[in-house]
Amino acid sequence: MLPLSEPDAIGLAPVRASATEPSTARSPLLFWVLTGSGRVRVGSTVHEIPAGESLWIPAGARYAMETDSDSVAFPILLPPSNGVSAGPATVTRLRVPPGWEDRLIHEFVHNLGYLRGDAAHPSSLFEMIARADDGATSLPRLPQSREAFEIAHALLRTPGTDDTEGQFAKRAGISIRTLQRYFVEETGLTFTRWRLRARIAASLEYLKQDREIGWIANEVGFETGSGFTRAFRAQMGESPSDYRRRALSAPTDRSVDTDNDQALVRMLAEPRQPGETAPPIPANATWPRVNGAHVAVWVYRGQARVDVADRSWELRTGEAMILPAGVLNTVTVPTGSLLLPLGFRSSNGSTVSADALETVQFSPDDELALLHTFVAAYTPLRPRGHDSATAFDIIATGPLAQSVSNGSAADSIATRLAATISARPADPRTLDEWAQEFGTDAARLRREFRIETGTTYPQWRSLSRMTQARTQLQLGVAPGTVSRNLGYAHLPAFSRAFRTAHGISPQRFQAQSVERALWLRSVPRAAEPSARVLHTH
Known part of the structure; x- marks a missing residue:
């Protein structure tokens, strides 16, 4: 573990002013200022939002957001409720009661789409905060x-x-x-x-x-x-x-x-009495996945269990590590805890062994800078010229940094096979056929593949296809097209596989996710070696 405490020493940039381009809200949006101050222009009206307050922006409103230096704000994009926007039909200010900060960060994290389960619907999130303030x-x-x-x-x-x-x-x-x-x-x-x-x-x-x-x-x-x-x-x-x-x-x-x-x-x-307390942050987890990019994650509150291939880590508050691309990984977060992705970097075909992974410890003094980096990496609210890999490069140190920065594929046949299938998920060849293609023994390839990716070739291929399916559905690709892109015989077969993995149909998943993807599409992405090796968490 590498102890880190001073922001200047570890290269964290100052919290700079951030802004978005003007946009039209297709789903409701809650702009919440955690610290400092921000502004939202809706139509011709500018709303000044101090720390501890939020602004509800209904679907259909034209808006632009900005924050001052040393300010951290969260634009919480909310999914439609049963396909219909909910909550107030007008711009509304809300005071966020003390003690609700972590719950709102949880809602922000959940609406990025990498955790299982449903986030709060627009009306329910609005009502939760309004009821809490209403208890005065x-x-x-x-x-x-x-x-x-x-x-x-x-x-x-x-x-x-x-x-x-x-x-x-x-x-x-x-x-x-x-x-x-x-x-x-x-x-x-x-x-x-x-x-x-x-x-x-x-x-x-x-x-x-x-x-x-x-x-x-x-x-x-x-x-x-x-x-x-x-x-x-x-x-x-x-x-x-x-x-x-x-x-x-x-x-x-x-x-x-x-x-x-x-x-x-x-x-x-009269002093205000406490209103309704924030609902507890529920336990959660990611789907088992094979990422198309290396992802940096950080425990902001509590703890989290990270499984990569056949190794496990129990992370505590302040600890961060890399989830490598191309390797089976899952993250489990207990009740009351928050794990946040800080940034990502393209794999460029490189491999990272689970044995090379290390944890990095950030101090409480780093929290605001890391939260600012987190928001800037995953929303359009970011400083001019922001690099989404900044925090990632701080965490990826030593041998791990060399592996990540290596732009050429490793010599391992198993790694070459994983990169090939990621780029060509519809290729139907079996592992035995791939062994013949690479001129190696099938038993050896099967064994190496299991060691390096943490799972068998059939399971890895299934998880890789499901990871890419989520990304394509979020980007608005029709389920039938996704099915063909990933090599399923027909749409019903893809739908059955998707429902088995996620508990919902591709159509429902897409309805909940497509607006979020339109939001994220404006964020600069790390370049991928193939358009089909898409970054997801």
Whole structure:
């Protein structure tokens, strides 16, 4: 293991400003700033996003993103839900509560497509974050536009009013649709949800005054005490009676004042209580695979098990290593852990023995630079001239670096066979026929192939074809064409093999993945020796 601690010593570049070209969102996108600051231009409007906030960009919006120096942001591209975009139809700001950072990085990782299982759908991710922010016990964020602000202030003064949304809009001189848009864009909540939040916030003062539940319900706009209790419990996670009991037993030196303006001041000063906690990061794994490029991976949180050929590594936080091209590998990540790909380099026909692999230890001081490198390697949000192999070259050291940089194929017949099949996956020849082609003994080739790739020739060929199938499907190639490219007798045979390996049909996999591939297509790729030896994780 090679200990690394100082960013300058290991060659990590400073975190530079990044940007994307203008693009149209075909699927919803969540732009989240982890540290620093960023901006998103949607149409003619520029949204300034500080650390800890995110911007929801609906499908169909025209946008461009950028970040400042020393800033790390994650553009989380989300798959359509059952083929239909979900979530808000308008641009919406969301506060990301503390403690949600790792969960959002998990969603970003999952939507890159190299892990098994389904990532969150657009609506579910939006709702998860909105519910977490929605758990605040103080007043919801006030809108900024004049008309919406006046409506919000009126609701705070008289939360029990039964005036309708239409009546508020008419008095403000705007349409109901405009009123709805103002609230969603400026507060992250619909008008109805904002009003409910304001009513619950107003009820807290009355509960601290030991008012009767039925009286409070009527005062803040609920028809019945039971309806108020249900809404309060859904918002606060406890009944009004339990909240009142805790509030009255807590020491306080504040005098009771029923004046609404004074109550508003106190409510604005209320500390926010924790909202809904982030769901735990689930255990996950890659499909068994044969990569077309060498890939660098790094454990950002927790631990991970990496199997390459017949060797295994248990990586801990901060450790990184290379997954070599052309060799069977799998990665298993337990609950609460995150393993991130940092970059890649073309194999150019070279081979890397599992015995040459080493782990590299990064320090906590390296985290932000590595996260920035990770985002820049796999999304269009990157600095000008970014090299996706930068972090890779830091990890590939010593004999491993020599193997990776070697542009010529190794002398091993097994390696030459693997490179040939990767470039010509439809070639139907058996291993015995290949042995005759290479002028060697079939038993010897079978033995060498098993040693160098970690699996038998039939299994390796199947895994290699499935790895390439995922890539071609992600790039939008029709399943029938993929079937022919990979040498299957007909589409049903390919579909059966794909479903056996992945648990879903090629068509469903493609529907979930093609937009992500269009996103990734704009990222500079390491050159491959063949168009069919495609980089996938």
